[in-house]
């Protein structure tokens with residue numbers, strides 16, 4: 001892929017913090033949490049809370065490390081950032097400068113990527129129920145459309161004919177994953193083995209359906225078959241499971257060659273890649289700690305599996321596409337809340353924050369998920385076990401049973417590795433207003449998402465006049 005990195009993508013030198021939570025996130029000389037060159041205490045005071053902070057340099061660094069790991073092991077690799085994991089417009093600009101493509105869901109994500117100037121040939125449109133206007137937008141702009149329904153090919157062909165343009169298509173597969181029949185995954189995705197979970201989702205076409213789509217597509221002059229696609233999702237913390245998946249992509253390529261004469265020139269093996277930190281994600285976590293696979297592990301095992309299966313079947317090595325989301329965006333962000341009421345009960349202590357499970361999507365499901373740090377006292381040993389809770393009407397545990405230093409009203413608490421699926425899935429339950437996001441690079445801090453105002457929420461409500469009349473009548 002042609003990359004537009006020179007002159008735009010800066011040289012990156014990791015910062016030598018006294019305690020490192022990442023290459024550009026750590027504890028500064030004054031004992032405060034820092035994001036790159038900025039003191040998080042000062043950012044919280046300046047921009048208010050709840051606040052998302054993204055380190056531009058951490059995002060770039062993590063992207064490059066992921067890309068370089070796969071390049072070391074595979075000859076032709078293209079990285080497509082899963083836009084949904086953080087679909088802020090500034091994030092997309094940064095990814096463009098790094099040369100990353102993108103995975104888009106829906107017209108709006110596609111629009112934002114195109115608005116940011118992403119090369120459409122590096123974008124794919126995924127979705128189980130694509131709308132006509134969505135398909136038209138993708139085809140008119142030259143995106144690759146990954147087919148995931150039997151009637152989609154005809155709909156794409158009709159629009160391409162109408163517009164008089166060629167269109168790149170891929171096909172989303174429902175892999176067999178027989179070797180994962182008994183494999184249990186991570187706690188994030190519910191019960192069932194990896195195969196059961198994959199089989200039960202709405203995604204992907206069967207072998208027979210895939211062969212039928214390919215045969216018909218080969219007769220359509222405007223359809224250019226480009227790739228097969230699969231997304232294992234965030235189901236496993238074992239790189240070997242991903243290698244099984246990558247191998248099966250090639251097995252399917254062999255099947256398609258035998259049935260149709262067409263061999264996919266590219267396989268897109270989706271996202272679900274994790275990252276590990278020495279402090280884990282939160283207490284009790286077996287996830288994403290130092291034992292989690294690295295990009296190097298994934299790359300080595302997946303590349304070997306692909307090469308081996310391609311050699312066995314006598315297939316040429318396809319281009320490899322990957323769609324990492326949280327592995328890139330996650331470590332680049334922190335979420336900050338301000339301490340309010342501190343309450344001591346008979347057996348427990350609660351520290352209320354203005355940051356809620358609305359703003360930390362995974363903490364709503366797994367209350368231990370994000371590692372919490374006292375911003376101004378980041379180095380201090382925890383002296384008491386508290387529940388960190390938000391203001392919502394439910395128990396709203398953003399971090400339960402956390403060993404923290406003493407916290408009092410006005411202090412700030414940061415949750416680490418919160419750059420993915422937080423802003424992009426933030427909710428407004430209890431009519432909460434969505435937080436602002438600040439992008440940090442060196443000592444620069446700039447708002448990239450404005451804090452929501454009451455008018456943004458109220459502006460969508462309509463009250464039928466007959467209700468208004470009744471409400472304002474004196475009894």
Ligand SMILES: *Cc1c(COP(=O)(O)O)cnc(C)c1O
Pocket residue numbers: 082084085103126231233234270271272273323324325326327
């Ligand atoms: C969600 C998704 C991704 C990214 O998943 P991560 O777990 O964030 O890496 C990639 N591809 C597709 C098709 C997805 O749906």
